[in-house]
Amino acid sequence: MRSTSVTLCFLLRERPGIGPEVLLGLKKTGFGIGKIVGLGGHVEAGETDAQAACREVYEEAGITVLEEDLRDAGLIEFVFPARPEWNMSTRLFTSRRWAGDPVESSEIVPEWFLVSALPLERMWQDAEHWLPAAVDGGVVEAVITLNEDNETVASAEYSSRSV
Numbered sequence: 001m002r003s004t005s006v007t008l009c010f011l012l013r014e015r016p017g018i019g020p021e022v023l024l025g026l027k028k029t030g031f032g033i034g035k036i037v038g039l040g041g042h043v044e045a046g047e048t049d050a051q052a053a054c055r056e057v058y059e060e061a062g063i064t065v066l067e068e069d070l071r072d073a074g075l076i077e078f079v080f081p082a083r084p085e086w087n088m089s090t091r092l093f094t095s096r097r098w099a100g101d102p103v104e105s106s107e108i109v110p111e112w113f114l115v116s117a118l119p120l121e122r123m124w125q126d127a128e129h130w131l132p133a134a135v136d137g138g139v140v141e142a143v144i145t146l147n148e149d150n151e152t153v154a155s156a157e158y159s160s161r162s163v
């Protein structure tokens, strides 16, 4: 079955004297409800991945990011063998430049986290395999296969390179 195209976009900022932070958010509805997730969502018909990422960041957190300020951080295939209709091909972006302050939406409660203290225990279990590299400037290529529970990780094949 063809996987659905989705995006995740990680805004990064430097806190002088403290370290880099990344904007994540508590998912209030739908897929992944109750977890801390990256901002993002489905690529709609006629959109590029970058256009979808910018739209989703605005819809979910009220922040304006320009496509030219996105950096490609790789691609993850999430494979749900028990629910193949959930399979997602996920383009990752980061950005260090945007306009506005994060505001809560109907979907997400945005929150900054130190890159050195990612809330991995509150995220999808697979995030530990790819998120640290993606927010540390790497380009990640991963295939994450979930177990029958659609939660825990059956296998994770991944590589990351620095750019």
Ligand SMILES: Nc1[nH]c(=O)nc2c1ncn2[C@H]1C[C@H](O)[C@@H](COP(=O)(O)OP(=O)(O)OP(=O)(O)O)O1
Pocket (backbone or CB within 6 Å): 006, 007, 008, 029, 030, 031, 032, 037, 038, 039, 040, 041, 042, 043, 078, 088, 090, 107, 124, 126, 127
């Ligand atoms: N195993 C997994 N680990 C992870 O960290 N994120 C995952 C994941 N499987 C899916 N995602 C992410 C990718 C994508 O951004 C998001 C898709 O969830 P949603 O259906 O909630 O999207 P949205 O509801 O935001 O989309 P729209 O309906 O287009 O707004 O979930």
